Amino acid sequence: MILDRFQLTGQVAVVTGAGRGIGAATAVALAEAGADVVIASRTRDQLELIAQRVEAVGRRAHVVAADLSDPAEAASLAQAATDAFGRLDIVVNNVGGTYPRPILETSTEFLEEAFRFNVSTAHALTVAATPAMLGGDGGAVVNISSVMGRLAGRGFLAYGTAKGALAQYTRLAATDLAPRIRVNAIAVGSVATSALDVVVNNPELRGKMEDATPLRRIGEAEDIAATIVYLVSRAGKFVTGKVFEVDGGLQTPNLELGLPDL
Template identity: 75%
Template sequence: MILDRFQVPGKVAVVTGSGRGIGAAAAVALAEAGADVVISSRTESDLAKVAAQVTERGRTAHVVPADLSDPVAAAALAAAAVDTFGRLDIVVNNVGGTYPRPLRETTPEFLEEAFRFNVSTAHALTTAAVPAMLEAGGGAVVNISSNMGRMAGRGFAAYGTAKAALAHYTRLAAVDLAPKIRVNAVAVGSTATSALDIVVSNPEIKERMESATPLRRIGEPEDIAAAILYLASPAGAYVTGKVLEVDGGLQTPNLELGLPDV
């Protein structure tokens, strides 16, 4: 059965930024497919809700409240998986993000912070996970990039640069870790997470974004979770070093910030 290839029974996954949004949906999807999960974000109450959903699906969630903007804290999740479940097979580097800011207000420090939060944390967890994945016979890493890593929009110099770096990091890491560990990414388009609360709660802005999106809607976290499951499971066994665009068909940004000419 082809659907069997989307199952990950007995596997163990780490999902960062998994208190809500894409990370939460990914953790639940992996649990539905048979994995136990280590979930981590800042807010323990959010994680408790996700853990309950994992339990409802017959799997176990190990909750690790942490500030994952610190690469050391991100790396520690690999050991948490091994200590709790005895193995590690899947890593989803979901934590990240950076607020838009005009270019002339984007200081070198702000740019470096964006890089650390979006790229250094992913690198720290990935490298920490490698020994456990090799001991388990192989593994899969899925990085969450963005369509702003390949498109140009005003105000996104820090965020777009960091996500573009994460996308190319994915390609480079895939070569270094082949053939036993696959590394892929999802380039996410506008998705209904807390980061877009202001947008999706404004009917006029939401309609404008949907009209500018070929599929005429904003994405749902489950849209991204489905792609993550594909890349993390045997269904994606012949895929590595790739960036899967899940963005409703966007070729240009669907929301302009209205920043004036300099």
């Protein structure tokens, strides 16, 4: 049956930024598809709650509380997976983000920090995971990029540059790691996570964002998690080096920060 292609029974995944939002939804979705999951973020209490949800669907969860803005900490998750479960098949590089900031307030250091948090950490974990994947049945990597990696909006210089770099990193890494490891990315649109609370909890702002989105809604974390299950499973086994746009149909930014002309 076609649904069998979406099953991940016997596989092991690492999900970064898994304490809440897209990472949490992804960890649970991968477990529902049959995978055991290493979940990592800064906050152990959040991770323990997600571990309970993973275990409630009959899979195992291994919790790692770490500062994933440090590429070395991110890289260590590959060893944590093989130590805990004896293999590694799937990596979801979800951790990342950068606060909006006007260009004249965007220092070189801030830009480099954005690149490290969004790109260097993904590279570190991907490279560390590669030997384990090649030692098994191969594997799949999904990087979480953003719609702002391809659109232009004031205030998003550091964030958009880093996410655009992550999209191109995905294409290049896919070429280097083919044929046994597939690498894809998702350019995420506006999704109702804690990062968007200021909009989601304000009816006026939310209405403006929804009206500026062709599908007239804000995304759910499960919209992204479902795409990830497709990309890492046999359902997506003929897909690599692609950036999937899961963004409600955006062609222009749906949130303007109101920054004035210089």
